[in-house]
Amino acid sequence: MGNFDVAVIGGGMIGPAISLGLLERGLSVCILDEGDDVLRVARGNFGLVWFQGKGFGMPRYVDWTRRSAALYPDFAAELQEHTGVDVGHANPGGLELLLGEEELAHRRHFIGQIYQQGGGRKYEVEFLDRKQVDDMLPGIVLGDEVVGASYSPVDGHVNPLFLLRAMHTRFQQAGGRYLPHHRVSAVRRTGDAYELSTKAGTVSAAKVVIAAGHGLKELGPPLGLDIPIRPQRGHILVTERTKQILPMPMSAFRQTVEGSIMLGVSAEEAGYNDAVDTATVARIAERASRTIPALRHLNIVRSWAALRVLTPDKCPVYAESESHPGVYAIASHSGVTLAAVNAKVAANWIAGDPAPEEFEAFGVERFDAQKTA
Ligand SMILES: Cc1cc2nc3c(=O)[nH]c(=O)nc-3n(C[C@H](O)[C@H](O)[C@H](O)COP(=O)(O)OP(=O)(O)OC[C@H]3O[C@@H](n4cnc5c(N)ncnc54)[C@H](O)[C@@H]3O)c2cc1C
Numbered sequence: 024m025g026n027f028d029v030a031v032i033g034g035g036m037i038g039p040a041i042s043l044g045l046l047e048r049g050l051s052v053c054i055l056d057e058g059d060d061v062l063r064v065a066r067g068n069f070g071l072v073w074f075q076g077k078g079f080g081m082p083r084y085v086d087w088t089r090r091s092a093a094l095y096p097d098f099a100a101e102l103q104e105h106t107g108v109d110v111g112h113a114n115p116g117g118l119e120l121l122l123g124e125e126e127l128a129h130r131r132h133f134i135g136q137i138y139q140q141g142g143g144r145k146y147e148v149e150f151l152d153r154k155q156v157d158d159m160l161p162g163i164v165l166g167d168e169v170v171g172a173s174y175s176p177v178d179g180h181v182n183p184l185f186l187l188r189a190m191h192t193r194f195q196q197a198g199g200r201y202l203p204h205h206r207v208s209a210v211r212r213t214g215d216a217y218e219l220s221t222k223a224g225t226v227s228a229a230k231v232v233i234a235a236g237h238g239l240k241e242l243g244p245p246l247g248l249d250i251p252i253r254p255q256r257g258h259i260l261v262t263e264r265t266k267q268i269l270p271m272p273m274s275a276f277r278q279t280v281e282g283s284i285m286l287g288v289s290a291e292e293a294g295y296n297d298a299v300d301t302a303t304v305a306r307i308a309e310r311a312s313r314t315i316p317a318l319r320h321l322n323i324v325r326s327w328a329a330l331r332v333l334t335p336d337k338c339p340v341y342a343e344s345e346s347h348p349g350v351y352a353i354a355s356h357s358g359v360t361l362a363a364v365n366a367k368v369a370a371n372w373i374a375g376d377p378a379p380e381e382f383e384a385f386g387v388e389r390f391d392a393q394k395t396a
Contacts, residue, residue, distance in 0.1 A: 025053060025200065025226055025227075026051075026216070026226075026227050026228065027051045027052060027053045027200070027226065027227070027228040027229075028045070028050035028051045028052065028228065028229050028230065029042075029045050029050055029051075029052045029053075029228055029229070029230045029231070029232060029373065030052075030053050030055060030217070030219055030226050030227075030228035030230075030231050030232070031045075031052060031053070031054045031055070031231075031232045031234055032054075032055050032207050032219070032231065032232065032233050032234060032235045032238065032242065033054070033055075033056060033233070033234040033235035033236060033238065034054045034055075034056030034191065034201065034203070035063055035064060035065035035066075035187075035234065035235075035236050035358065036064070036065040036068075036183075036186075036187070036358030036359055036362060037234040037236075037353050037354075037355065037358045037361075037362075037365060038054050038056070038232070038234035038235075039054065039187070039190035039191055039194055040190060040358075040361075040362040040363075040365035040366040040369075040370075041232055041234060041353065041365050041366065041369060041370045041373060042054055042194050042199055042370075043190060043193055043194055043197070043199075043366045043370070044365070044366040044367060044368075044369070044370020044371060044373075044374075045370050045373060045374060046194065046197040046198060046199050047197075047366075047370070048370065048371065048374040050374060051198075051200075052194075052199045052200070053199065053200040053201070053202055053226060053228070054194065054199065054200070054201050054202065055202045055205040055206075055207050055219060055221060055226065056201070056202065056203050056204075056205060057203075057204070057205075057206045057238075058203065058204050058206075063236070064236050064237075064329050064330060064331065064332060064358070065183065065187055065236075065358065066183075066184070066187070066329070067257075067259070067297075067327055067328070067329025067330075068183050068259075068329065068358075068359055069183075069257075069259055069277065069285060069287050069288055069359075070180050070181050070182060070183040070186075070277065070285070070359060071117070071178070071179075071180050071272055071274070071277065071359065071360065072091070072092055072095055072112070072114070072178070072179040072180055072181055072359060072360045073088075073117065073178050073179075073272075073274070073357070073360050074088050074089060074092055074117075074147070074148075074175050074177035074178050074360075075117065075119065075134070075147075075148045075173055075174075075175035075177070075178055075274075076119070076133065076134065076137070076148075076173075076274075077357065077360075078137055078140075078338070079133065079136065079137050079140075079337070080140065080336055080338070081140075081336065081338045081384050082140050082141045082142075082144075082384075083380075083381040083382075083383065083384035083385070084338045084339065084381070084384065084385075085137065085141060085146065086381050087339070087361070087364060087379075087381040087385075088357070088360060088361070089147075089177060090364050090368065090381075091360055091361045091362070091363045091364035091365075092114070092177045092178075092179065092360070092363075094363035094364055094367050094368075095112055095114065095179065095181075095362075095363040096112065096114065097363075098362070098363035098366060098367065099112035099181065099363075102186075102189040102190065102193055103189070105192075105193050105196060105197075106188075106189045106192040106193050106196065108185050108188055108189035108192060109185065110181050110182055110185045110186045110189050111180075111181055111182035111185055111279070111280050112179065112180075112181045113179055113180060113181075114177075114178070114179035115179065115270060115271040115272075116174060116175060116176040116177075116178055116179075116271050117174070117175055117177075117178025117179065117180075117271055117272045117273060117274070118151075118156065118159070118160075118172040118173070118174050118271060118272075118273045118274075119172055119173045119174075119273060119274040119275075120156070120165070120169050120172045120273055120275070120314050121169065121170055121171055121172055121173070122166070122168040122169060122170070122310075122313060122314060123168055123170060124170060126170075127150075127170050127171055130150075130173055131150060134146075134148050134150075134173055147175050147176055147177050148173055148174070148175045149173070149174055149175075150171060150172070150173055150174070151171055151172050151173075151174050152170075152171045153165075153169060153170055153171055155171075156169065156171060156172045159174075159270075159271075160269075160270065162268060163268055163269070163315060163317070164315075164316065164317065165314065165315060166312075166313045166314050166315065166316050168313055168314075169314060172273075178271075178272060179272065180272040180277050181359060182279065182280070183359050186359065186362060190362070190366075202221075202223070202226070204223060205221040205222075205223050205224075205226075206221055206222065207219050207220065207221055207235075207238075207242065208220050208221065208222075209245070210231055210242065210245075210246055210347075210350065212347060213227065215229065216228060216229055217229070217230075217231045217347075217349065217350065219231065229349060230349040230350070230351070230373065231246075231349065231350045231351070232350075232351045232352075232353065232373055233246070233248065233350070233351065233352045233353070234353050234354075236332050236354070237252070237254060237295070237330065237332060239252060239332075239352055239354055240252055243352055246344050246346070246347045246350045247344040247345055247346030247347050247350075248342060248344050248347075248350065248352040248387065249387075250334065250340050250342070250352055250354060250387055250390070251334065251335055251390055252332050252333060252334055252340075252354055253292075253333050253335075254293075254294060254295050254297075254330035254331065254332070254333070255290055255291065255292060255330065255331040255333045255356075256289070256290070256291040256292075256293040256296065256297060256300075256328050256329070256330055256331075257287065257288050257289055257290055257291075257328065257329060257330075257331055258287065258288070258289045258299065258300070258303050258304055258307060258326060258327070258328045259285055259286070259287045259288060259326065259327055259328075259329075260285070260286040260287070260304060260307055260308060260311075260323050260325070260326045261283050261284070261285050261286075261323065261324055261325040261326070262283055262284040262285075262286070262318065262321040262322065262323055262324065263283070263321055263322045263324050264281055264282035264283050265282055265283075265284065265321055266282065267282065268284075268317075269284065274287075274288070275287055275288060275307075275310070275311070275314070276311065276314075276315070276318075283324075284318065284321065286307050286308065286311045286318075286323075287307065288307075289303045289306070289307060290331075291303065295330065297328050297329055297330050298328065299326055299327060299328050300328070303328075304323075304326050308323065331356045332354050332355070332356055332358075333356050334354060334356075334390075335390060336389070337356060338384070338385070339353070339354065339355035339356075339357070339361065339385055340352060340353065340354045340355070340385055340386075340387060341353050341369060341372070341378075341382050341385040341386075342385070342386050342387045351373055352387075353365070353369070
């Protein structure tokens, strides 16, 4: 069916971002993807380009996230210029609103630890008291329990479905080959190349990138990439459209340009069950109405659940197989946030450049160390 420089398995958030960067390097690239009726996290996420709180235990992840946030405005503009799709990226800063002194103390401790792990290097997160938050959110009456917030000017958001559409459109425009309904069942080495088997035929490529989300669990081990990812369910609720009231995203709320308010986000260990749990939906709505009481008057028009791709330390994996050189695995539970840096930096590593310095932390050997610790 075709020989390519690189075959990317997975057309979610990570695969297309990497593929765009590879095309920019002049390589021939195909994306093999499954059908619609599968787990696809790219279609179920919250759309935050989020910095604060990321990288606990791994300062390199703080750097990597910051780098992506910095690259995002140009990345979004470039996508719009080529495809006409406005991905709705905005970077007005972001807030995590805190209910009660206990939450505030816990958040201070958590953010303080991330700061200290960086050895005192800059970390753009600060704490605001209730008055400062009120001043930052004119027109919103916060609930009595809100005592303050953590704030980062680096945070922002994007429309994740438009991002997906723009990346796919640009990929095909730039000469990439998208192969839907091509579930890869096996990858075999044949001489200098790899052969990828699908029911629709075989593809061969010099390099292979596994950006298959949950599919990595099955594809990785025979290729020397046994990465301990697990699913973690998260719920999202969407309200009817209303006037613009939220000037910036918050970790649990964001208003779309169309006016809907998205409410999130839960975290449940439910295996591969992505069914909606009504008790969780009720909990999210209840907390939202305690935080911003006016939300109580809006109808919830949609809710869904999707499964995060989580590594044990919640930090990303970028790894090349030792037993199968030229086969790479990329997994992250922040594929939206990292889209810009995946396209602009990580892709160059796959193309053959030296690994970015952040990658010293992103290998799979860290999980062996955790196992023996
Ligand atoms: C509730 C929730 C909220 C989230 N909010 C945010 C957020 O605000 N910001 C953020 O940055 N991230 C967020 N995320 C995470 C983000 O959505 C993911 O990090 C991202 O979608 C991962 O992309 P991926 O490409 O690895 O996986 P996916 O998006 O799942 O894509 C993988 C693709 O690979 C395909 N595939 C799998 N196996 C095979 C195979 N064998 N052959 C061919 N194709 C295969 C699948 O069909 C799929 O299309 C959230 C996730 C959840 C669940």
